Amino acid sequence: MTSTLSPPHADGPAARFAASHANELRERDEHRDRAARAVARMARDRPDKILLLSILGLEPAAETGAPGLESALAGYTRQVAELIGVPAEAVTCEVTDTATAYLGLTARTADLPQRDLMLVWDERLGWSVAIEPRGDDEPPVICRLGRQIAPPPATVAQFVADALRGSRHGQLSPVPARLDRAILAAQMTGSSA
Structure with a gap:
């Protein structure tokens, strides 16, 4: 059967x-x-x-021919840092579940001379200037560069200069939809050329 x-x-x-x-x-x-x-x-x-x-028993992550977000963000952040005069040791960036960058600014604003400032980037919100947090505080954002998530480094440098002079354009706006990371990497690579 x-x-x-x-x-x-x-x-x-x-x-x-x-x-x-x-x-x-x-x-x-x-x-x-x-x-x-x-x-x-x-x-x-x-x-x-x-x-x-x-x-750790790990294999190297697969590398592709096109620049990934990690290398694009590192190069892009480095160019921004050079334009605004931030030393390499005050710059970090990482790509995990969220891609972020941090640049410790050496300048301060006239209205907050006692507080350190930072320039931060997030793949959903783009660039913003914020006050360095004390302890576990959420860093208060002074101003945000709107419209583009990854504008050319010169645009970011001008935004920082304006923020340090007291211009507060580009305040908080609705959070845009997440960009495809390959597109974001291409934007960063293209904007830094």
């Missing part, structure tokens, strides 16, 4: 399990890639990178 197995139903428990398992594997791979990129950023050189990744 021959028995035939019927295919699992597309909405049955086996199909739900398979979909859930595939989703879990995809998320695990994404987390491992993010961790590998974070570790690689901290490495001093290639041998150090390989050692750190091997200690």
